[in-house]
Amino acid sequence: DAMVIQNPRYQVTQFGKPVTLSCSQTLNHNVMYWYQQKSSQAPKLLFHYYDKDFNNEADTPDNFQSRRPNTSFCFLDIRSPGLGDAAMYLCATSRGLAQETQYFGPGTRLLVL
Amino acid sequence: GNSVTQMEGPVTLSEEAFLTINCTYTATGYPSLFWYVQYPGEGLQLLLKATKADDKGSNKGFEATYRKETTSFHLEKGSVQVSDSAVYFCALRTNNAGNMLTFGGGTRLMVKP
Numbered sequence: 001d002a003m004v005i006q007n008p009r010y011q012v013t014q015f016g017k018p019v020t021l022s023c024s025q026t027l028n029h030n031v032m033y034w035y036q037q038k039s040s041q042a043p044k045l046l047f048h049y050y051d052k053d054f055n056n057e058a059d060t061p062d063n064f065q066s067r068r069p070n071t072s073f074c075f076l077d078i079r080s081p082g083l084g085d086a087a088m089y090l091c092a093t094s095r096g097l098a099q100e101t102q103y104f105g106p107g108t109r110l111l112v113l
Numbered sequence: 114g115n116s117v118t119q120m121e122g123p124v125t126l127s128e129e130a131f132l133t134i135n136c137t138y139t140a141t142g143y144p145s146l147f148w149y150v151q152y153p154g155e156g157l158q159l160l161l162k163a164t165k166a167d168d169k170g171s172n173k174g175f176e177a178t179y180r181k182e183t184t185s186f187h188l189e190k191g192s193v194q195v196s197d198s199a200v201y202f203c204a205l206r207t208n209n210a211g212n213m214l215t216f217g218g219g220t221r222l223m224v225k226p
Binding site: 004041042045102103106107109 | 149154155156157158159162202208213214216217218219221
């Protein structure tokens with residue numbers, strides 16, 4: 001059974017048109033993460049939530065925002081996608097922040113036209 | 114800061130060959146070490162982990178031993194299968210970085226029948 005679910009698996013948007021990617025989890029984990037993975041590169045952490053506490057990585061562009069309305073759901077909003085934002089976006093969860101395994105979703109591949 | 118270095122791919126092997134993917138790390142403190150696998154078009158899956166020196170992680174025939182003296186965590190498998198074709202990421206996590214993972218650049222493995 002899927003534990004970290006990402007929808008859609010593929011998303012196409014237009015240059016500059018806002019887009020939202022979604023992630024849900026059935027694990028009741030406290031922490032949710034968003035990573036960006038460009039082709040043939042390692043995943044790069046954008047931000048994470050510990051419960052409702054939002055933590056942004058220092059080099060995450062302002063164009064990327066996130067919302068976590070409840071424990072189960074977390075959204076990634078890209079306000080004005082550029083061609084360079086085309087990537088795989090991975091959601092992950094963990095029970096806590098100390099020595100906890102991260103569980104990844106299947107990812108959403110974003111294409112910007 | 115923390116960093117992970119993996120051998121560059123692609124690594125191409127014939128079925129039933131022996132696999133080694135090298136991984137070395139630099140970290141402050143005492144890291145936990147991980148191998149994640151990413152199959153084509155999918156998210157990351159935790160393959161194995163080790164949380165302290167001399168621990169051996171193992172799963173699905175893959176093994177890796179945490180070597181503090183050489184700061185390494187090389188991935189091995191005695192006999193690879195076509196279904197092992199994927200990208201393998203070495204990663205670490207330290208207490209002083211919360212639960213944030215630092216990934217290596219990934220190594221693509223291609224197994225031919």
